Amino acid sequence: MRKVSFAEFGGPEVLRLVDAEEPHPGPGRIRVVVKAAGVNPADWRVREGQVLGAHPTRLPSGVGLDAAGIVDEIGAGVEGVAVGDRVFGEGASTYAESAVLSAWARMPEGLSFEEAAGYPSVVETALRILREVGVRPGQTLLVSGASGGVGSAVLQIARERGIAVIGTAGAANQEYLRGLGAVPTTYGEGWVERVRGLGPVHAALDVAGSGVVPALVELTGRPDRVVSIADLGAPDHGVRFSGVAGSMPDALAEAVDLITRGRLHIPVEKSYPLSEAAAAHRDSQAGHARGRRVLIP
Numbered sequence: 001m002r003k004v005s006f007a008e009f010g011g012p013e014v015l016r017l018v019d020a021e022e023p024h025p026g027p028g029r030i031r032v033v034v035k036a037a038g039v040n041p042a043d044w045r046v047r048e049g050q051v052l053g054a055h056p057t058r059l060p061s062g063v064g065l066d067a068a069g070i071v072d073e074i075g076a077g078v079e080g081v082a083v084g085d086r087v088f089g090e091g092a093s094t095y096a097e098s099a100v101l102s103a104w105a106r107m108p109e110g111l112s113f114e115e116a117a118g119y120p121s122v123v124e125t126a127l128r129i130l131r132e133v134g135v136r137p138g139q140t141l142l143v144s145g146a147s148g149g150v151g152s153a154v155l156q157i158a159r160e161r162g163i164a165v166i167g168t169a170g171a172a173n174q175e176y177l178r179g180l181g182a183v184p185t186t187y188g189e190g191w192v193e194r195v196r197g198l199g200p201v202h203a204a205l206d207v208a209g210s211g212v213v214p215a216l217v218e219l220t221g222r223p224d225r226v227v228s229i230a231d232l233g234a235p236d237h238g239v240r241f242s243g244v245a246g247s248m249p250d251a252l253a254e255a256v257d258l259i260t261r262g263r264l265h266i267p268v269e270k271s272y273p274l275s276e277a278a279a280a281h282r283d284s285q286a287g288h289a290r291g292r293r294v295l296i297p
């Protein structure tokens with residue numbers, strides 16, 4: 001089988017499509033024929049060697065956490081899933097024709113592999129940071145960086161829970177945010193005043209890591225009402241940095257429920273063949289997205 005691999009940390013050019021041994025699932029895992037792999041910013045942070053604490057990486061290394069595919073091998077002790085099932089979930093080295101998953105769920109009826117591959121990590125992250133920031137129904141949440149993968153999930157889950165959202169995004173994504181139930185405004189000069197003009201904010205999420213943490217504290221009035229997933233300097237302002245993943249099986253179960261009820265849809269910004277993983281990383285690193293990018297083996 002073929003997979004994307006890198007032998008040294010570096011830019012997108014270190015990614016290579018190589019022949020590899022087929023992986024086999026250990027106890028509690030399954031293997032899938034990958035139909036689509038989600039591209040997350042974490043993938044290029046791993047490729048650059050930025051996050052060795054959270055993602056210990058031995059070279060050469062595969063890439064990719066999220067995938068959707070068809071089950072073709074089942075590890076010892078696994079129940080409730082059969083060869084031939086269509087699943088989506090999280091694993092390792094998912095930019096490949098075949099990958100082992102450590103957490104999965106059956107794909108909702110009618111969902112494409114391409115779209116399904118975009119959900120696992122963003123839904124886990126969105127559920128975790130909504131829990132950690134402690135925002136309640138009837139309150140207003142500010143999301144800085146609302147149009148990307150995580151932001152898109154946060155907005156829709158918040159809407160489902162009766163939480164009002166103000167979201168910042170680029171000019172091209174204002175209508176997109178409105179369609180997800182948020183009151184949009186643009187980031188950039190004057191954004192704090194624009195948000196203030198939209199009314200009081202009870203809690204805030206820094207999803208973009210664009211140096212806004214002190215302003216989010218000012219807008220909410222309290223550092224414990226702010227959570228960042230993208231600014232490692234957040235604790236310097238008394239703000240929690242959220243970096244430890246919660247339960248992926250619980251996140252997938254919630255994703256299935258929301259998708260099935262038509263309450264969650266994360267669009268695919270662009271699909272790339274596996275051979276163009278470097279281009280997908282370049283585009284993801286450029287930092288402007290509407291939903292998720294995926295690779296198709």
Ligand SMILES: NC(=O)c1ccc[n+]([C@@H]2O[C@H](COP(=O)([O-])OP(=O)(O)OC[C@H]3O[C@@H](n4cnc5c(N)ncnc54)[C@H](OP(=O)(O)O)[C@@H]3O)[C@@H](O)[C@H]2O)c1
Nearest residue numbers: 041145147148149150169170173187208210229243288289
């Ligand atoms: N700590 C964790 O557990 C964890 C988990 C998941 C992700 N993350 C991190 O969270 C970040 C977002 O992830 P993602 O998957 O949502 O990324 P993404 O899909 O690539 O989206 C990035 C978004 O950032 C927005 N943006 C760019 N510059 C901005 C600015 N100055 N102000 C506000 N928004 C801005 C873009 O909006 P426009 O396109 O509208 O310009 C884009 O929608 C990444 O840095 C990722 O590494 C951390």
